[in-house]
Amino acid sequence: MKATIINIGDELLIGQVVNTNASVMSRLLVAAGMEVCGAWVVGDEAAAIDRALRRCLDISDAVLVTGGLGPTKDDITKRVLCDFFDSELYENEEALANVKRLFDARGYELTPVNRRQAWVPRCCTMVNNEVGTAPCMWFDLPEDEDDDWGGKVVVSMPGVPFEMQRLMETEIVPRLRVRFGTDSIINKNLLVQGIGESFLSDLIEPWELALPASIRLAYLPQAGMLKLRLTARGGGSEAPRLRQQIDAAVAALYPIAGQYIVGEDLESLPELVAYMLKRCGKTLATAESCTGGALAQQLTAMAGASDYFKGGVVAYSNEVKERALGVSPDVLAAHGAVSEQTVCQMAEGARQRLGADYAVATTGVAGPGGGTPEKPVGTVWIAVAGGSRTVAKLLKFGDRRAQNIERTCNAVWSELVRFVRETC
Amino acid sequence: MKATIINIGDELLIGQVVNTNASVMSRLLVAAGMEVCGAWVVGDEAAAIDRALRRCLDISDAVLVTGGLGPTKDDITKRVLCDFFDSELYENEEALANVKRLFDARGYELTPVNRRQAWVPRCCTMVNNEVGTAPCMWFDLPEDEDDDWGGKVVVSMPGVPFEMQRLMETEIVPRLRVRFGTDSIINKNLLVQGIGESFLSDLIEPWELALPASIRLAYLPQAGMLKLRLTARGGGSEAPRLRQQIDAAVAALYPIAGQYIVGEDLESLPELVAYMLKRCGKTLATAESCTGGALAQQLTAMAGASDYFKGGVVAYSNEVKERALGVSPDVLAAHGAVSEQTVCQMAEGARQRLGADYAVATTGVAGPGGGTPEKPVGTVWIAVAGGSRTVAKLLKFGDRRAQNIERTCNAVWSELVRFVRETC
Numbered sequence: 147m148k149a150t151i152i153n154i155g156d157e158l159l160i161g162q163v164v165n166t167n168a169s170v171m172s173r174l175l176v177a178a179g180m181e182v183c184g185a186w187v188v189g190d191e192a193a194a195i196d197r198a199l200r201r202c203l204d205i206s207d208a209v210l211v212t213g214g215l216g217p218t219k220d221d222i223t224k225r226v227l228c229d230f231f232d233s234e235l236y237e238n239e240e241a242l243a244n245v246k247r248l249f250d251a252r253g254y255e256l257t258p259v260n261r262r263q264a265w266v267p268r269c270c271t272m273v274n275n276e277v278g279t280a281p282c283m284w285f286d287l288p289e290d291e292d293d294d295w296g297g298k299v300v301v302s303m304p305g306v307p308f309e310m311q312r313l314m315e316t317e318i319v320p321r322l323r324v325r326f327g328t329d330s331i332i333n334k335n336l337l338v339q340g341i342g343e344s345f346l347s348d349l350i351e352p353w354e355l356a357l358p359a360s361i362r363l364a365y366l367p368q369a370g371m372l373k374l375r376l377t378a379r380g381g382g383s384e385a386p387r388l389r390q391q392i393d394a395a396v397a398a399l400y401p402i403a404g405q406y407i408v409g410e411d412l413e414s415l416p417e418l419v420a421y422m423l424k425r426c427g428k429t430l431a432t433a434e435s436c437t438g439g440a441l442a443q444q445l446t447a448m449a450g451a452s453d454y455f456k457g458g459v460v461a462y463s464n465e466v467k468e469r470a471l472g473v474s475p476d477v478l479a480a481h482g483a484v485s486e487q488t489v490c491q492m493a494e495g496a497r498q499r500l501g502a503d504y505a506v507a508t509t510g511v512a513g514p515g516g517g518t519p520e521k522p523v524g525t526v527w528i529a530v531a532g533g534s535r536t537v538a539k540l541l542k543f544g545d546r547r548a549q550n551i552e553r554t555c556n557a558v559w560s561e562l563v564r565f566v567r568e569t570c
Numbered sequence: 571m572k573a574t575i576i577n578i579g580d581e582l583l584i585g586q587v588v589n590t591n592a593s594v595m596s597r598l599l600v601a602a603g604m605e606v607c608g609a610w611v612v613g614d615e616a617a618a619i620d621r622a623l624r625r626c627l628d629i630s631d632a633v634l635v636t637g638g639l640g641p642t643k644d645d646i647t648k649r650v651l652c653d654f655f656d657s658e659l660y661e662n663e664e665a666l667a668n669v670k671r672l673f674d675a676r677g678y679e680l681t682p683v684n685r686r687q688a689w690v691p692r693c694c695t696m697v698n699n700e701v702g703t704a705p706c707m708w709f710d711l712p713e714d715e716d717d718d719w720g721g722k723v724v725v726s727m728p729g730v731p732f733e734m735q736r737l738m739e740t741e742i743v744p745r746l747r748v749r750f751g752t753d754s755i756i757n758k759n760l761l762v763q764g765i766g767e768s769f770l771s772d773l774i775e776p777w778e779l780a781l782p783a784s785i786r787l788a789y790l791p792q793a794g795m796l797k798l799r800l801t802a803r804g805g806g807s808e809a810p811r812l813r814q815q816i817d818a819a820v821a822a823l824y825p826i827a828g829q830y831i832v833g834e835d836l837e838s839l840p841e842l843v844a845y846m847l848k849r850c851g852k853t854l855a856t857a858e859s860c861t862g863g864a865l866a867q868q869l870t871a872m873a874g875a876s877d878y879f880k881g882g883v884v885a886y887s888n889e890v891k892e893r894a895l896g897v898s899p900d901v902l903a904a905h906g907a908v909s910e911q912t913v914c915q916m917a918e919g920a921r922q923r924l925g926a927d928y929a930v931a932t933t934g935v936a937g938p939g940g941g942t943p944e945k946p947v948g949t950v951w952i953a954v955a956g957g958s959r960t961v962a963k964l965l966k967f968g969d970r971r972a973q974n975i976e977r978t979c980n981a982v983w984s985e986l987v988r989f990v991r992e993t994c
Contacts, residue, residue, distance in 0.1 A: 156786075156788055156799075156801075157788065157790050157799075158592075158593070158596075158609070159596055159606045159607070159608075159609065160596055160597065160600045160606065160757075161592070161593040161594065161595070161596030161597030161598075161599075161600060161606075162593075162597075162790070162799075162837075163593065163790075164588065164589075164590055164593045165588075165589060165592060165593065165609075166588055168582075168585070168589060168611065169582070169585040169586075169587065169588045169589065170585065171585070172582075172583055172584055172585030173584065173585030173586070174585075175585075176584045176585060182583045182584065182585075183583070183612075183613065183618065184583075184610065184611065184612055184613075184618060184622070185582070185583065185589075185610070185611040186608065186609070186610050186611075187592065187608065187609035187610075188607075188608055189607065189608075190788070194607065194608065197629075198608070201625060205621075216767060216789060216791070217767065217768045217771065218767060218768070218771045218789045219771075219778065219787075220786075220787065220788045220789060254766070257768055257769065257772055258772075259768040259769075259771050259772050260768045306791070308970070308973055333584075342678070343640060343641065343642060344641045344642070344681055344683040344684045345681065345683075347641065347642045347643075347683050348681055348682075348683050354643065362644075363643075363644065364580055364581065364614075364644045365640060365642045365644060366581050366586070366587075367640070367730070375581075375586075413586075431890075432863075432884065434863075434866075437870075438866055438867055438869070438870020438871070438875065438879075439856075439858075439863035439864070439865070439866030439867035439869075439870060439882060439884065440863070440867045440870075440871075441863070442858075442862055442863030442866075442867075442884040442886075443862055443863035443864045443866075443867040445862070445863075446861075446862020446863060446864075446884070446886065446936075446975075447862070447864075447971075447972065447975070449936075449937070449938055449939060449971055450939070451862065451886065452886055452887065452940075455862075455886050455887075456886060456887045456889065456890055457883065457884045457885050457886040457887055457889075457890035457894070458863060458883070458884040458886075459881065459882070459883055459884070459894065460856065460863065460866040460870070460881045460882040460883070460884070461881050462866075462870065462875065462876055462879050462880060462881040462882075463876065463879075463880045463881055463924075465880065465881075465924070465925055466855075466880055466881035466924050466925075469923060469924065469925070470881065470883065470894060470923065470924065499893060499894065500889070500890050500893065500894065501889055501890075501893070512870075512873075513873070514873055515873060515874070516876075546732070547871075547873055548871065549732055551870075551871070
């Protein structure tokens with residue numbers, strides 16, 4: 147079963163908002179064994195929405211649409227769908243009851259504008275949106291001799307990410323499964339470190355060429371590492387056979403490239419860190435200057451972080467480096483905040499004061515301002531402390547703040563993984 | 571001038587990677603006065619890429635493509651472009667020199683696989699990619715009686731975000747400007763708090779209906795606030811007139827809805843916080859349990875955070891709450907980590923120990939595990955401390971970790987904005 151995605155909204159097309167909806171929707175569809183064969187972003191413009199609908203119906207069985215359902219004048223999706231299906235808007239009782247319920251719960255009075263939320267095309271099936279006032283509409287395409295869209299489906303959902311996600315999980319994906327049945331898709335990810343994409347490709351070429359036709363291989367270079375993804379796809383009943391094929395392929399890869407494989411089915415370096423610390427039963431603390439909390443945030447974004455993460459200090463000012471981490475004022479005066487001496491004291495201070503087995507620290511000039519001839523923007527020191535040992539490393543990046551922070555985090559995780567592997 | 575975007579990559583279609591490239595590209599194009607009329611994500615599949623190219627050429631002047639340029643077998647963009655333009659691949663000297671330069675710089679030996687990076691379609695103009703080995707290719711569409719693509723442009727860039735961004739900024743956008751000339755687009759954002767989208771829409775309807783035809787209004791509900799975006803668009807020489815129109819429209823809005831407008835041209839709540847703290851000359855510290863560093867990370871993601879942000883403590887364990895923030899063991903024993911008493915002591919401890927004018931604190935059960943009947947998942951306490959006053963607030967969310975962290979951050983920023991406005 148093939149699906150396409152249309153995300154509607156000027157804010158997406160001008161780049162004001164990153165389109166996370168598309169990836170959330172794709173993940174849910176793929177996990178349910180459906181194939182996403184395209185995702186389209188269009189503005190709040192009738193002709194563009196109409197065109198996208200036609201194109202998506204041509205190439206897929208189900209078209210999942212988000213956005214443009216608000217009560218304000220810039221939201222036109224319902225009108226476009228009405229024209230597209232040659233239908234008319236009417237006030238749907240069920241939708242009105244839902245809007246009223248949500249307004250009552252918040253203690254707001256229902257205005258005429260809000261009441262418009264309950265107007266939907268007469269030809270659609272309503273899907274209840276428990277957590278929002280915008281409607282969710284399911285359209286079944288009739289047989290028509292001018293096209294081959296008969297039996298296909300268009301679903302229009304709100305663009306608010308958590309409303310969309312809840313609707314997809316509880317209503318839309320289950321209904322699509324019933325309607326279309328689904329393929330089996332088995333994915334396996336291998337995390338690789340210490341070898342470049344092209345070198346790995348050379349190394350494993352004979353293995354890659356010998357893969358069965360049902361398995362597709364992808365190289366996904368990511369921050370600080372490379373992910374190899376094996377995907378096997380087949381009919382709904384073929385899952386066990388496909389899983390066997392994947393397992394056999396992975397087993398055959400280890401003798402060739404096993405020394406570079408650092409983890410299976412881990413999505414990112416922070417996941418690898420979490421996996422290793424939990425396996426060793428060790429704890430971690432963070433001391434961050436230039437990364438400003440990003441290290442702690444990446445760990446605590448994952449459930450279960452309290453198993454291995456004690457906490458951290460964001461030591462943005464020198465005052466906090468001294469007060470909260472015990473960095474010596476003499477060291478700061480003699481070597482500056484961005485120095486090997488300071489970063490080592492930060493890591494050691496965090497480890498001792500927060501009572502962790504390991505600690506990591508960062509200090510640097512993230513930019514775009516704050517650089518000096520001696521320490522230009524992009525100069526970063528990182529450290530890892532554990533047992534009686536502290537290692538520090540100097541990094542030199544460019545002048546982009548977000549990238550410098552991201553790369554510093556990746557370098558810290560890579561160093562920590564190496565350190566833990568050696569000491570645990 | 572109209573542009574479209576095609577991002578190629580199976581990792582995007584299965585939702586493994588969020589497509590940030592599209593929003594970065596859109597922002598750069600829009601800032602240069604170009605209109606983005608669609609963005610398409612397709613997999614590494616020849617027919618899908620070919621179809622997307624045709625459709626994008628039908629509706630736009632320039633088609634900007636990313637991805638699928640790696641040296642491995644799953645990357646097929648160059649082959650598809652060759653077929654599309656009826657051209658052939660050859661080893662380009664300039665591209666080979668670039669690949670060699672980058673391999674030399676890293677001290678790697680050039681393998682046959684890497685050498686493939688320098689093979690490009692004969693009909694393209696090479697654009698040098700200073701920071702990566704993948705080529706950037708510019709294709710001019712010839713006049714042809716079968717289509718009206720003559721004079722249009724296709725550009726193929728690497729999908730690696732920083733390579734793409736650098737190419738867009740330094741090469742592609744400037745070249746597109748020269749080629750097509752550009753419209754004037756003036757954007758103005760107003761940050762609104764304290765009124766719902768539909769109520770605001772009712773309130774300002776007469777003003778909205780009186781806007782000149784050149785101005786488009788959009789309502790952008792965002793976490794914890796609403797953004798009103800006015801966009802004026804006209805010819806390349808019309809910028810001054812459009813700016814006057816926007817200024818007049820904004821001036822006319824203040825008498826109607828001024829009490830809800832909290833900032834102009836600010837993109838987010840953290841930006842509003844930064845703006846207010848800098849204006850008052852005050853400093854902030856953070857004490858985070860359930861947000862795990864996200865508050866600090868959001869502030870320090872913005873350049874210049876050291877002007878007002880002293881630092882923070884990520885007090886994930888009780889031990890760190892006691893050691894680093896001075897929360898009393900008795901309070902933790904009597905009321906638990908997720909309590910009004912604890913969150914107030916966290917905020918006060920951070921303010922005093924880190925030496926800031928204001929401090930914010932969070933403690934809660936982010937989930938999905940860790941809930942109790944008394945304090946279920948989604949129970950969160952937040953506090954703001956400043957002067958001799960500390961205010962705390964209980965929040966109750968659902969069971970989604972990422973959403974609970976995000977909403978807690980937004981609630982903290984909203985409370986802090988209110989607190990600072992009252993006390994500064």
